[in-house]
Amino acid sequence: MSIPPSNAPEMLTFNLLFKTLPLTPRAGTLAHHSGATIQTPHYLGITSRGAIPHISQDNFRKHTAIHGVYVALEDFIEKLPQQTPPLYHLSAPAHESSLRNFIALPKETLLVLGPRRAPPVPCPAANTNSAISILTSVGFRQISSQDYAAAAERLRPDIVVGMADIPFGQEVIGVKRKDKMSDRTELWMRDIISKKSGLDKTVKKEDAMPSYDIFAPILPVSRELQSWYLEHLVDDMVDEISGLAIYDAQLLDELPSELQHIPRLSFDFPTSPQKLLYQISLGMDLFTIPFIAEATDAGIALDFSFPPPSVSDTPFEKTSLGVDMWLATHSASLAPLSINCSCYACTKHHRAYIRHLLSAKEMLGWVLIQLHNHAIMDAFFAGIRDSIASNTFEDDCKAFEAFYEVDLPEKTGQGPRVRGYQFKSTGPGEGKKNPPAYRMLDDPKESLSEALTPDENADASDLERIGFAEAEDKGR
Template sequence: MLDFALLKTTGTLTPRLGRLSLAGRRSVLTPGFIGSTSRGVVPHISQDNFQKSLGLDGVYVALEDFIEKHPQKTPPIFHLDAPASIRKFTSLPEDTLLVLGARRNPPIPSPTANTNTEISLLTSVGYRSLSCEYYAAAARKLQPDIVVGLADIPLGQEVVGAKRKDKMSDRTETWTRDIIAKQKSLGEGEHRFNIFAPILPIERDLQSWYLEHLVDDMVSKISGVAIYDAYLLDDLPEELHHLPRLSFHAPASPHELLRHISLGMDLFTIPFISSATDAGIALDFVFPPPQKPNGGSRQTLGIDMWHTEQALSVTPLGENCTCYACTKHHRAYIQHLLSAKEMLGWVLIQIHNHAVLSTFFTSVRASIEAGTFDADAAAFEAFYEPQLPEKTGQGPRVRGYQFGSEEHAKAEKKNPKAFRKLDEEIPLKVAHGQQPNKKPAMKDVIDDEALVGLVGMEDANGAMQMEDLKLEDDRTAEVKA
């Protein structure tokens, strides 16, 4: 089972050092981060480059990336009859920690509300519902190392009423009990996954009933907690302080990341790494920062590789970076790749950006060990701009789920045309989105072996009838006239 050792801590809302260990997997030093994936792989990174150039100790995988055929058909990931099938399906190395959750981080709001038994999510072909029973059965089949419990969190609502918050607490408590019961029912010799219980992003008194049950009845059966609001860590019961904390509060910048670390967060998923890569921005910051020159302005957190000044630069992306991209290539070559829409451009930037964050966390841990973290964090905030640079160039081709639901109603295509006439201009900015799936949702019919639909299910739409279809060209129409 998962073991978490606290190596250094000085209080409740203070930075702390830890080590997360699991037999057969790399140990993860905390504070640290795990890779965010799309359909099981880190964007732009093939699995051979994952092993050779990225060096990540763990990844977070979202189930909603794989169940676009549910419930009409069995999703392909469940057809693989092999131990730890999700690891085999994604070709993830055996020593890499695998964390499974229901939704991507950050999740995209769904127009369909959650119910007492289901959450609404967005697959690559439209909106679907995921029941707590289906999720538990999927965890049993896929055999990840860690399963993040379902949380009832309404998305896209600026104000959530007190009654809705009570419902959030009740549902999450029920769903956490369900996943624990599924884990307990595993037979001898079956893979036992570890459970991280969600802590809701609402005030402690509004989820007190759930937290009391978590502490009294379930604390010995969970291996960690999933935090959705880092600024509510003060409300975490003392009985849960010894557990590792996995953050789903997506930081917008390294500055916010440091604030979360200062509150005692352990493990992070960091969406802004891939967002910066997609925008053609090579991250460029170190911790602690260099000595700031007198009267100097704040430095940017990244280099926009679309700027024309990079076209003649033969310097690496990072001055002292030792990643593959920086040791083998220079900025002019990488900008050429981006301009030519060559995928290798984004691959090299993604490798570099992950290397920057890995070095960042190594230095953060050294700073906490030395007792200088607060001073170093203050110097970092004074030295660097508070936000990442704005996107100026055109990113790689995108999927519809990579954009908010408010974009779906727009008529424009997600991506520009791949081919065009010589006299046709391509607009630099295009709208992104897709129409929501308007087909009526079907309920799950599941038991442990029907699992995730591993029984025959008829196509709900039926076959189209073509017998009466007749085609007429223009000449036939003229003869009839």
Template sequence: MSTDAPVPNLSHLPPEMLDFTLSKTFGALAPRLGRLTLPGRKPLLTPDFLGNTSRGAVPHISQDIYRSRANLGGVYIALEDFVEKHPQKIPPVLQYDVPEPLRRFIALPDAALLVLGARRMPPLPTPMSNTNSEVALQTSVGFKTISLEYYAAAARKLQPDIVIGLADIPFGQESVSTKRKDKMSDRTEAWMRDIIAKRNGIDKGERRFNIFAPFLPLDKDLQQWYLEHLVDEMADHISGIAIYDAYLLDDLPEELHKLPRLSLHPPASPQELLRQISLGMDIFTIPFVNEATDAGIALDFTFPAPEPREDTKTSRRSLGIDMWQPEHATSLIPLSTGTSCSCYACSHHHRAYLQHLLNAKEMLGWVLLQLHNHAILSSFFAGVRASISASTFAADVAAFEAYYEPQLPEKTGQGPRVRGYQFRSQDHAKGEKKNPKAYSKDLEGKVKTVKVFAAHGQEPKEKPETRNLIDDEALEGLVDLENLRLEDGNGNGKGELELEDDENGRASSSSS
């Protein structure tokens, strides 16, 4: 991603003025190059992507790391990440009385583009349904609905750069009746009218936000009435289109082709991402990059694809490297060798160290993976823009699909701990715990036994090849613990420390 260009001086323009210029296009349904500029922000060269966030932050990347190491031109923020369940409680972000409170609340750099939507990407289904005046959300503490007035007021208060208009989409439903589809179109049209009116009613001198209109995942005839009103009455008041089904772009009215297109259709792989780009999509939210990081997978692809070697022409190359595999335990090569990745992780660390961090459940492991995966994706989009500029995109896509596997590697290891709102609603009814126990303790009366596992996060019985690497080294610091006395607050002995052998369960202990 090219975000190192200087911030344009557009201070003479109103703060809400978004400008999108197409520099190269081949038609209505074809790849295209564009430049999105906003006063005070770095220009976004398209096609490009936004960082997908959770609770206002790109997962595993803190705000200081974002500023110093991440190469992102902007982020997508979901309002449901900040809304409380109880209506009588005002979310803390709405109590922050400073200019651009959302940007300050999440410590986002001034140069980064800030896009606000109602739902996360991808959104999780809710047991509550939308109504004519309210949209169902899944907050961090439960389900609730918000009205259009609440959404518009929050957008006015938080002052993002771009707000995605509310869309009536029943996420998670496999089949939707024709009557329900008619409601989707009617409600979305009414909600768009209202949010435009409320944005235009903001006092002069107060910062306004740009509006991206939803393009529903419906056939053209089922949303024709909404699209006609969008073109005839609202086109002058919107700055872009938010598209929920990229493969319906052929139904987008010609009058809206000049506007930037934000894809809210999550691609499952780089190949699907290329197919969306080939249809003329400009900006993306890409959940699979976070999913790969959580799974311990280091992305390893480049665009255009390298020339295949003679000994590898018969098989396709994987799109990523599973860092949980045992062959990486002693590997001293960078995360990515097939691509010339210059990210911080590849420049300073090797695979053995990263696997050690993952096995030890050290969050630094996922930080390094996330930095690497975003760097791979940024380089991917830079190659896409260069290919479109050289008019070789179609041939490069064919070569990419022939060179790489069609899907990302399957997850084999355990990811980081997850929060409740990262599960689908039906998963909350299950009795089992979402995360395994991090520690093992036995409490029997006054006798306290602490089990110490000397394995750096690995269990020899699960990975026999690591047994000889961890036995003496891991126990070296425990030698002096044999005489450790466990005491309560009054200095009385409480029990014994037990050192347990992972494999055979044999124990040696020293009584207090």
């Protein structure tokens, strides 16, 4: 069944393969006029400063099949408003996206822009009536709704996720605060819609540059507490939005019927494939999945498929969802990361080599694991779409839960060297993420372990062998 979007049909189209009931899995095709096409259910690659972590843009083109990416505006506007960020200095030719050109993204890849990273780092300062708090490479700042709308007009991605007033990191949210969330989000949606609607008034319609589609946020509160906002979405904005950004998958049951036919992008981050399957069973279409990069940073190669391999009825131990490449058992293994995987890492390299790269702190190790993990997710979603089309999704989900463990393997080794901007803040008094590169010159006998926090002492021996021991030898 073909269902056009509510707004201009030449921009974004969403075609469901068959009619579905609420709270049931659905498959379809999401196509943008730029040439980007995604078969749903599927996922968007989460970027850091416009690139998938560990994957350069040339490897993105050659060795991945990622059809869409999510880009956070807070990655690029560290100097705003005191200075114009470099992102805004790049001018794009007519009918092109300056953001796409800035991050060297292929034209056939769907480009989705949001205000915050996924998942966002909680900010100490609260949102205001006109702005949200963000984390940039130079610290916490704020961006106003008007500035965000202006950024969407200037950068012209394929899809813009509306700005939502969500107090990330706050465990308990009062009723009055929830009412304020609804009021602010409704106002901010009007800002971005009015900014987009004003674009075509300055030029003739036939000469207008391609605009962007808007995904309206659905807040993680009950329908009753955001009923006023939902009423305005249906009554005043439904013709201007092309999709929904869902922050709580449980709310799919409470969506107004007027919003049921448009695509749904999940920001209710699943922590395992089983929780991902649960959201799909409710009718979610697109996903942002942080556990892909988290597994890569931990040196874990994902290893699961959907549907799972067939097994006999005899009891057996559940299979792990991934392979911990830090384990010494892989040091002489010539097997690929996954037997049935045909990605670049599995066809060109073996486990022993990749474990050696991790042990030597070579970034290529994490690059190969990241390529592999995205290939596993591509095959996983392809199996899901086939299962939905063949009407076996429910049985396949039960088989998956019976075959695989519930959680991903726990991290046992070290991840890549982290930077403060990439690491979650834990509050006042937290220790430094990385050990110091040099000792104090006036105290050469100071023990390195005394300068490190307890969590960093594990790295002290390596650093002493590499740099500090050499300095002591020269001093003697």
